[in-house]
Structure formats: C-alpha cells, structure tokens
Amino acid sequence: MSTVTYKEASCLALAEEMRRDPTVWTLGEDVGDGGVFGQYTGLRDEFGPDRVVSTPISEATIMGAAVGAAMVGTRPVVELRFADFALCAMDEMVNQAAKARYMFGGQTRVPVVIRQPIGMWRSSAAQHSQSLESWYVHTPGFVVLAPGTPADNHGLLKSAIRCDDPVIFMEHKDSWDVEGEIPDGGDKTVPIGKAKIIRPGEDLTIVTWSGAVQVALQAAEAAAGKGVSVEIVDLRSLWPWDKEAVFQSVEKTRRLVVLHEAVKVCGFGAEVAATVSETMGDRLATPVRRLGAPRIPIPYAPPLENLCRVRVADVMTTVEEMGV
Amino acid sequence: MSTVTYKEASCLALAEEMRRDPTVWTLGEDVGDGGVFGQYTGLRDEFGPDRVVSTPISEATIMGAAVGAAMVGTRPVVELRFADFALCAMDEMVNQAAKARYMFGGQTRVPVVIRQPIGMWRSSAAQHSQSLESWYVHTPGFVVLAPGTPADNHGLLKSAIRCDDPVIFMEHKDSWDVEGEIPDGGDKTVPIGKAKIIRPGEDLTIVTWSGAVQVALQAAEAAAGKGVSVEIVDLRSLWPWDKEAVFQSVEKTRRLVVLHEAVKVCGFGAEVAATVSETMGDRLATPVRRLGAPRIPIPYAPPLENLCRVRVADVMTTVEEMGV
Amino acid sequence: MSTSSPPETGGPTVSAQRVRALFATMCRIRAFEEAAERAAKEGLITGAAHLSIGQEATAAGVCGNLRTSDLITSTHRGHGHTIAKGASADAMMRELFGRAGGTSDGKGGSMHIADFSVGMLGANGIVAAGIPIAAGAAQAKRLLGEDAVVACFFGDGAVNRGPFLEGLNWARIYDLPVLFVCEDNRYAARTRTGAMTGGPGPAARAESLGVPAHPIDGNDVMAVDALAGQLVEEMRAGGGPQFIHAKTYRQKGHTVADPGTWRPAEEIAQFLEHDPMTIARQFLIDAGAGPADLDAIVADAQQEMADAYDSAAAAPWPDDGLAATDVQDIGGPA
Amino acid sequence: MSTSSPPETGGPTVSAQRVRALFATMCRIRAFEEAAERAAKEGLITGAAHLSIGQEATAAGVCGNLRTSDLITSTHRGHGHTIAKGASADAMMRELFGRAGGTSDGKGGSMHIADFSVGMLGANGIVAAGIPIAAGAAQAKRLLGEDAVVACFFGDGAVNRGPFLEGLNWARIYDLPVLFVCEDNRYAARTRTGAMTGGPGPAARAESLGVPAHPIDGNDVMAVDALAGQLVEEMRAGGGPQFIHAKTYRQKGHTVADPGTWRPAEEIAQFLEHDPMTIARQFLIDAGAGPADLDAIVADAQQEMADAYDSAAAAPWPDDGLAATDVQDIGGPA
Numbered sequence A, B: 001m002s003t004v005t006y007k008e009a010s011c012l013a014l015a016e017e018m019r020r021d022p023t024v025w026t027l028g029e030d031v032g033d034g035g036v037f038g039q040y041t042g043l044r045d046e047f048g049p050d051r052v053v054s055t056p057i058s059e060a061t062i063m064g065a066a067v068g069a070a071m072v073g074t075r076p077v078v079e080l081r082f083a084d085f086a087l088c089a090m091d092e093m094v095n096q097a098a099k100a101r102y103m104f105g106g107q108t109r110v111p112v113v114i115r116q117p118i119g120m121w122r123s124s125a126a127q128h129s130q131s132l133e134s135w136y137v138h139t140p141g142f143v144v145l146a147p148g149t150p151a152d153n154h155g156l157l158k159s160a161i162r163c164d165d166p167v168i169f170m171e172h173k174d175s176w177d178v179e180g181e182i183p184d185g186g187d188k189t190v191p192i193g194k195a196k197i198i199r200p201g202e203d204l205t206i207v208t209w210s211g212a213v214q215v216a217l218q219a220a221e222a223a224a225g226k227g228v229s230v231e232i233v234d235l236r237s238l239w240p241w242d243k244e245a246v247f248q249s250v251e252k253t254r255r256l257v258v259l260h261e262a263v264k265v266c267g268f269g270a271e272v273a274a275t276v277s278e279t280m281g282d283r284l285a286t287p288v289r290r291l292g293a294p295r296i297p298i299p300y301a302p303p304l305e306n307l308c309r310v311r312v313a314d315v316m317t318t319v320e321e322m323g324v
Numbered sequence C, D: 001m002s003t004s005s006p007p008e009t010g011g012p013t014v015s016a017q018r019v020r021a022l023f024a025t026m027c028r029i030r031a032f033e034e035a036a037e038r039a040a041k042e043g044l045i046t047g048a049a050h051l052s053i054g055q056e057a058t059a060a061g062v063c064g065n066l067r068t069s070d071l072i073t074s075t076h077r078g079h080g081h082t083i084a085k086g087a088s089a090d091a092m093m094r095e096l097f098g099r100a101g102g103t104s105d106g107k108g109g110s111m112h113i114a115d116f117s118v119g120m121l122g123a124n125g126i127v128a129a130g131i132p133i134a135a136g137a138a139q140a141k142r143l144l145g146e147d148a149v150v151a152c153f154f155g156d157g158a159v160n161r162g163p164f165l166e167g168l169n170w171a172r173i174y175d176l177p178v179l180f181v182c183e184d185n186r187y188a189a190r191t192r193t194g195a196m197t198g199g200p201g202p203a204a205r206a207e208s209l210g211v212p213a214h215p216i217d218g219n220d221v222m223a224v225d226a227l228a229g230q231l232v233e234e235m236r237a238g239g240g241p242q243f244i245h246a247k248t249y250r251q252k253g254h255t256v257a258d259p260g261t262w263r264p265a266e267e268i269a270q271f272l273e274h275d276p277m278t279i280a281r282q283f284l285i286d287a288g289a290g291p292a293d294l295d296a297i298v299a300d301a302q303q304e305m306a307d308a309y310d311s312a313a314a315a316p317w318p319d320d321g322l323a324a325t326d327v328q329d330i331g332g333p334a
C-alpha cells in the first residue's frame, strides 16, 4: 500500500493502463501540461504528445473525436475539465457515444471514459459546480462512476478504461487533495457495480457517494456520540448500482437516508429512494429520506455556497426525525 | 369551444400571444415554412420574417441568441424540433438560460420558451425519440411543462410565453393529431403548476403526463371493467408539480402508480414516487409503483419500439399486483 | 467498388471501364432508393427515409477511390454512401424495413444505416455529428499504426453547425487524412441554404480553417472520381485533410413523405436534365459503350433491388429479445 | 467612458483629450485588477479570478465608442470590459469578494461579473458562450425598434468552439450590428493557441463567414479607438457585423493562482515593454501632457480601487436569504 492523494491516484491509474495497453490514450484541453488540476502530470513526458493530446477548446469535437476513435479500436480517456463544460458536448455524449452500439445493432462499441469533475469547490459558482450524475444514470448506454476515495479513484478508473461501455467518470473537485492508501503493483482494479460498506452500523443506513462520503462519515461519528449506530454504503458505481448491498443494509437497519451533493429534486437519490420504497416498503421502520442540494444554481459567496451543501447538522436532524 | 388538434392548438396559442404582445417572436429551423410538424403554419404570413425567423441549423445559437434576446426585453419562443437536438444546445439552455438570472443576482430575466417535442413516434429510433423531462426538472431555473391534450397545449403554451422564467415546453410527437376542445376567444390560459384530475376514481391513483395520458385513460377503462376505480392525475406541469393534488388523490385511494414514457430509471417518476413515499408513506396501502421505459435506447423496428412503451397490459398487471 | 484500383493519374481522363463501374454503382444506389421510396409509400418503411436520388455521383465517385479498410461517416441521407462503400443492399433494405437480417438487426433504420465490416461508420440522425467522429477515427487509425483515409460526408446545411468548424480545425491541426465531402444540394429540409450561409460558402470556410477546398460539379462522376482520386492519393502519401465542395441537387423532397414540389419548377427541371445518371451515361456512350450494355446495367441494378425489396418484405421482425441486447455490457436494461 | 462622444472622423488622428480619457479608463482597469490580485493572494477572493492586465487597451478603446444604451458581452476575463462600459468599481470589487452590495449580490463572482444597468450583459464562465448571446441581443433590439450596437468580446481560444462559427454566421445572415472583438493574447489557459488554430487565424475565419475583419495592435489604444470608432459608426448607419482581431498579451497567468512563468521569459519581457499603459502614456507625453498630470490619473485610479478594496473587505456577507432568491418566479427552490 502507498499513500497518495485522490488526484495522484487517478494519474497513476491512467499511467498504469497506458503502459498496459497501447490503445489507451487521453485527450483534452491542457492535458499535455498536466491538466487544469494537475491530474495528468508527467504523462506527456512518458507517453508523448500523440497519446496525451492537448486539444483546442472544442468540447464537442473532443468528445466526438473520441467516439470515432473508440469505434475503430482505441480507448480514449476524455478530459472535459468541469462537468459543466460537458454540456457543450452533450450531443456527442448522449446521441453518439451512448447510443452507437445499440443503434448500429452491436456492430461497434464505444469504449470511452469521459472524465468530468463535479461538485462545489472554492466558490466556483453556477457554471463550475454542478453534479449531474442523475442525468447520465437516466441515459441508456452509460456506466456512471463516482469514486469517493483515492483507492476507488484508482481502481475504478482502471476498470473504466478496461470497460467496453462508455463510462461517465465523475471525480469530485473537492477531493483532489484527500489522501488515502492504494494497492501497490498497479494490477488491482475496483469492480464496477459493487458498493462498499465504509462504516458498519446497526440503526440506520446512509447511502452516499463522491464528496458526500466525507459528510456521511462525520455525521456517523456525531451520531455515534449520541448512541446511534450508522452504516454507510458508498455506492461508488451509480449505474449499475449495487441494489443488493443497499437492500441488505436496509434489511438490517430498517432506516435509510440517501445523501448526495446534487440537487435533491430528481437527483439519483430519488431513484434509490423510490426503488427501496418500492421493493422493501413494508420492512421500513420509517419512510426513506433524501438529503441533497436545494434546487438553486450554486452561488458564489462562500456562506451562500455553503447553504447549498448538506451539512452534518442536516443529517443529524434527519436522523433524529427518523426516530432512531 | 372549438375542436382542434393538439398541433393546431399550439399554433393558435402562439398566434394569439404574438398578437397580444409585440415582443413575442419565434425562431427555429424551417419555422417560416410552417415548421417540421406544421405547428407554425401560417405564422410568417401574419407576422413576417422578423418575428417568425427561419434559422440555419445552428441549435447552439438558436438557443444562445434567444437568451440574449430575452435578456434585453423580448420573449423568444425557441423551436428545437426534436428534444434530441436540444442536446446540441445544452450549454445555452442550462448554463445560460437557466442560470443567468441567478448568477447575475436578478439583474436580468430570461423569459424564453423552449419547445422540444418528445417521445416515441413512428419508428423514429434512438436519436429522435427521447423524453428527457427529468433532466430539466433536476435543473434549477427551469419551469417544465408537458401538456397531454389540445386544451393544455393551448393554455399552457400561452402561460409559458407570459412567464418570466425559462420554460421547457415538451409536446409529444404522437399527439399532434389528437383532437380536443379549446376555449374560444384566446384569452384563457392554463395555470402553470396545477394538475388536472382527468378521471376521478376511488381505488388507485395514476399520476401521469404527456403521451402516457392516453395509456392511462385506456388502462382506467380496462380496470373499470374489472371493478377497479382508477383516478388519473395529469400533472401537465412537471416543475413546479402539483404535490397537493397528488397527495389529495393518494390520501383517498392510498395506492399510487406513476406512469410515464421516459426511461423509468431516474425518470421524473422517481421524484414523484420518492416524494409521496417520504411524505405519506404510512398512509399507503402498498408501496408506490413506477412504470416507464426500460433503460435502452429506442429501437427502430416497430415491434421492438413497442416493447419500450408502457402498455395497458403492463398497467393492468401492476394494478393487480397492488392488490386492489 | 470499395476495392477498385486508384484512378489513372496524369490528367482528368478516366477510362471508360472505370466509369462503367462507377455508373453501375450509381445505378444500384438509384434503384435501391427507388425501391425504398416505393416501400415507404406502401407503408413498409415506418421511419423517416431520406433519398439521395440525384446525388449518386458523389457517393460513387468518392467511395470508388477508397479501400475496404478506409472509412466513411455519413448523414441522415446515407444510403448511397453505404452502398458505394460496399454494404449489402439486401441487409440494408431489411434495415429500412426494420426486419431481421438488417445491417443493425432492424434497431437503427434508414437514419442509422451502417456497415462497419466495410468501414462504413454510420449514418447519423444529427446533422454534422459525423464530422468529429471522422476526425477521431483518422486520429485513432494513425495511433494504431494503420493506414486509413476517412471520407466524411455531410450536407450544405451542416456547415452552419459548430462541429463543422471544430472538426475541420481538428483535422488540420493534427494533420489527419480526412476527406471532407460537402454535398451541396441547395436545401436543408425546406430551407434554401444560400440564405442561411454567410460569406462565400463552404469552400471558403474550409480554407479559412486551413483545409484546402475544391469546388466541383458533384453530378459529374468523372470529375468527382478524378478529384477524389487525386486527393486520396495525396492523403495516402501523408497529406493532411482536404475538402470537396460538391454541387448537386436533391431531386426528391427532404424525406419520402415530402413531395418537394414547393421548390421552383424550373430549378427542378434544370437539375433533372443535369442528372448524374444521364451525364455518366452520355460519357459512356461517347466513349463507345452500347446502349444495350448500359440498359443491362440498369436492369441488373433494378433486379437486385427488387429482390432486396422482396427479401425484406418477406423477412420476419427482429426477435423481441434483441430489444434489450447491445445496450451495454455492464448494467442491465431494467 | 460609455457616454463619451464619437471619435474624430477623417483619419487616424485622435485628440489628446480623448486619449487622456481612455488612458484614465485603462488606469482604472489596471488598478482594479492589481487590487483584485492582492485580495486574491490574501484569500479575500475565494473563487477564480482572471486578470486582463496587459489587455486594457482593447476594453477601453472599444467601449469608449459605445453608449450606455449599447451592449456588450464578455468572457471569464471580464473586469476590464465591465469597468470600461461604466460599471461601479466598488460594486464590482464587492462582487469579487462575494459581499453584499456586489453587482450580483455576491452570487456571481468574478466569472459572472455583470452590470445590466450600463448594458454589460455579463461575463461568462463558458468560453465562447457570449457570442450567440450578443447576436440575439442585437436581433432583439432591432425587433424592439431600438438602436443599439453590441460589442462581443472573446479570446483567441474561443475561435475553436462551435458557437464562434454559428454566432458570426448568424450575425451576418441577419445583418446585425455586432462588433466582434477577438482579444488574442496568444494563450488559452496553458496552451498556445497558435498550435491549436488551423489556417490563417481568427480574421480569416471571420471573413469566410462574411464578417469583415480588421487585425490591429490591441495594445495601442489610439489604434483600437480609431478602428472601433469607425466600425461602430458604420454599424449605427445600418451596417452589418464587423470583426476586430486585437493582438495583445496576457501579462499575468491564466488565473490569479497561476504565476504564468511557464511562458518564454523573452516573450513576457517583450510584451512588458509593449505595455498598453506605456504606449498610451508615451502618446500623451508626445502630445504635450505633463508627467505629473498623468501620474495623478494613475494615483486617482489607485486610490479609487484601494477604496473599493477597503469597502469590499468591510462589507458584510450577503444575507443568507439571498441564496434562494432570483432562481425563478414559479416553482420554489425546495
């Protein structure tokens, strides 16, 4: 095991996969210079400018070119910088990447990894803070991953690159500097579709992912101080998502909170809540609760931005209301 | 009252609003020639090419220009032809139209109506059949409307044009020729945010909208034949949605099915189901059920396309499973 | 056609034998689409179908210079390109009918016609979407160390969409062997593109992006063949992107459902006279071909497509199970 | 500046008095951004801030020819444009600090700086997004029967995004009075735009879209003023869109967090010498202005911005309640 940051973990994963498979390459603005967050540092030196391709500001074509490149046998890792800019490439993502295999009757596959960092981070405001994972979960064809730890960023990025499906890969900008351990050797992947119980508990389940994992951990600690034992399920994969793990946990705790940073309304939490309510409604001690951002664009001023975050206190209030 | 088609209803509504308010205008591909579905027929003759503006195939700029035009005091009605093409204008819709008022601290408003027809229709296949309403409901800043009848298409389009918020206006392509009555005189609007009970019932509530309204009506008829009394709530407005109407109906029937054409996973049905489960879970006789499309791109061949539709039989099975 | 030899070099003269082959391809395209038109009118084709009748020379002339290992991207109006690149007409017709044995199992239809086995990377329901895809395919082929030229077809309406600029710029800065082919049939749906296109037009735009542009009569298959042959040769020798502005005409309406009669009658008449089939036929007659020989080519094509029609009409629907296959490997359709 | 009189006609000569006013605007922009830079380093500006130090002449020279009723759109690097168009520096600084009294109540920050009351329709966090917005604003003004010229600022990186083509084409075909101003500072973030831009560059692209293009030294405020004056005059007289390719240099890094020292030292040095402030100052000295007078202009500007800094630093955070206002009229934030 080595201790690395979330950012370094992804850089290592990409380098390992590029060494392993010469058809893996990456493209995006400034990636040759290490990328806007430094998550591509050193890659051009090792792999050269044809495999670490700095591009013009042409999101539609970054994505569209990756589709063509994936169709003919390479594995592009697309860097879109901020999930918000992905909106400039939405046709290429949704109408092309996600649908090509199906609408061409399986004649082709589009093994492309689409990195688009999400989340609130240092007053990034309305156009640089969105978390739109639920859009992609709604879209047939996509695998959707949202790692919350360095180890998962490492292992899931590797799985994403090896996956034959187009993968939406959402890192959280606020996690870049979070440290954690990753396995040595570079051959360990994290399986797509498997959740992880990152804290076992008995009284209540929190299902969460990405940056909100940190909030959940703090809330669980606070709850423990009040005698409430919280189990945290970090989904990591949003599509497919690990229903079994969630059902199992809720079967035990009979209380579920879904916690995410994205807007609550029509967030992926709605899918989890609706599914659990539908499937095991009669075994729930109390209805499933959701916590997410209010339905407002993200404001700039730090105290206003903070109001869009789910805070530990919000989780605690909800836990109390659920009568644990 | 006059009898008109769904398509004619929208054309009348737009003409009436353009007569009433000289700042209303419309832009999009081929609108000067009546629009691809004929829903702009005759408008250029009456209002001229400066208010019924045929455009190049430039979705991003159709939408972006409308944002600029709305900011300075006009009310553009944007025609995007198929909701799928809206993906080519996603930045302009989401990062610009929906956020401008907020991120500029209320200095401006963006009163634009964004027409983007949805739904399966005559083998339109993967790139011409999507129903992405849940994306827009998830996006702060938007009003989202999905009329299911000629009267609602008429009255809601008028309300949308008068609304100061950006409105996503989703007509269903399969409804263009559906006939119905609309009020004469042209001053009647349908309020945004109000659902309509289109069939009263006692045993079970179906919440639905857009093209699926027809399926719900047929299913209710079939259920009546089996002695089950179904109440149908046509939401019409998806954001804001009429929670009170839904709660009231479910309070009475204690059973809820949410039925829509869009993909079930992360569809707007998840939001309705999660909200109802959360709010009135203990008053439900049985968990809320959702019916929507499987998570696959829409295929071309008619029998395969049909497999993506929720059919009356599916509704009936669900109703039975809910133990009515 | 897709494996035919490169054109004569040294001048615009092309051999009659070569033109005969191109003519045959054009006849097959025309006959395919006439059969498709009939089928659509009879309700056998349920989705939208866009006919390229009148535009066959571009498809034939460009694809005649490509190898099977070369690639093309296409548009909503893609039957001609697909046939010219070497796809089976029978499988294509089944696809249009939405039947088993279609190129895409009936899951795509006319607007998503494709045959990856012959390097045809797909028609596209989104105007201009093929442009970035073509650029990326060329870039990937180079990365893989495989030689391939990519021909990228699009219409005159597509030059007003952003991906046109982005994709041509991309091909230029990475110096990719992409042959951009703008089939300028004067209309985008019901709109005259002249009124919607600022400046001197598609060729000037390409040049401004550093892509050398070549205007040409797109209805003259000899001219298209000679030009494409030369450009493809340059690209095989390591040259960067090239642009053909092929002036042509859509003899039919926008889709099979549109009679297209809203256009000026004189314009239609003028172009019916300047039909690519007539031009190629005249060339062959002048070069000594016998009318009976040419009629036989036409008849063969018509027979092939009548058979394709019958085969498609008799074919079963795709198996229901196919609806849920090829969505993705990981994560079921539920 | 935004209400100043049009420039002298009949030649490139501009009056010293006019240049003095432009110089004053430039000094205010420079001082504002130096104060902002300081604030960012001190942690008082929490979000990204992009400085236009070195590019002041374009903002001042273009906006100096606009009326308050004229409009501009801007980019992520928008402080200069906003000041030149007449916004209050005090309110702007508060916005950068995210404080009460900011131009957008602290809800937008530097990247969304805007002052609609003076026709400044907003900076934009999305490269090239202002281009279609500018076109639409011009179109709407015409529909309303109101005279207005729209100046649309964007960088050399923006010419590779699709909306560049779409928006310029749009302005051309509808003949809209939009003055496109490409501020070419050689870089897009850390990437040299030369390597990413196929063909002869921004001006050729504009010309290919039918928009007359004018390359110019963007650091020479006299030249920018004269050119913009002439073009704006033409547009007021009913002319269509125009394009200025202003060559300039970003003296600082991409954001305040980037020292920008990864660029060639000689290049930086060369442009520090070709500083727009120095050029304007020299012109004024040559025209007889006293150094003390000019120093006073600088000092005034610095004082104004020091005050703005203090005012912003002392201002309270926006009221929590503001987080939920101005989302939309119908449908709460819940």
Ligand SMILES: Cc1ncc(C[n+]2csc(CCOP(=O)(O)OP(=O)(O)O)c2C)c(N)n1
Pocket: B029, B057, B059, B081, B085, B088, C075, C076, C077, C125, C126, C127, C154, C155, C156, C157, C158, C159, C185, C187, C188, C189, C193, C250
């Ligand atoms: C992005 C997008 N916008 C609009 C359409 C609708 N549409 C389909 S074909 C077409 C006209 C295209 O014109 P052109 O590119 O000249 O091709 P042609 O039909 O003439 O072959 C339009 C507007 C679409 N498919 N995609």
Ligand SMILES: Cc1ncc(C[n+]2csc(CCOP(=O)(O)OP(=O)(O)O)c2C)c(N)n1
Pocket: A029, A057, A059, A081, A085, A088, D075, D076, D077, D125, D126, D127, D154, D155, D156, D157, D158, D159, D185, D187, D188, D189, D193, D250
């Ligand atoms: C669509 C989009 N892509 C990428 C970015 C990230 N980004 C912000 S500024 C910038 C560079 C822009 O370069 P240029 O247009 O030359 O403007 P400059 O920064 O030089 O003023 C980039 C890539 C963005 N904001 N929007």
Ligand SMILES: [Mg+2]
Pocket: C155, C156, C157, C183, C184, C185, C186, C187, C188, C189, C193
């Ligand atoms: Mg055309």
Ligand SMILES: [Mg+2]
Pocket: D155, D156, D157, D183, D184, D185, D186, D187, D188, D189, D193
């Ligand atoms: Mg720049």
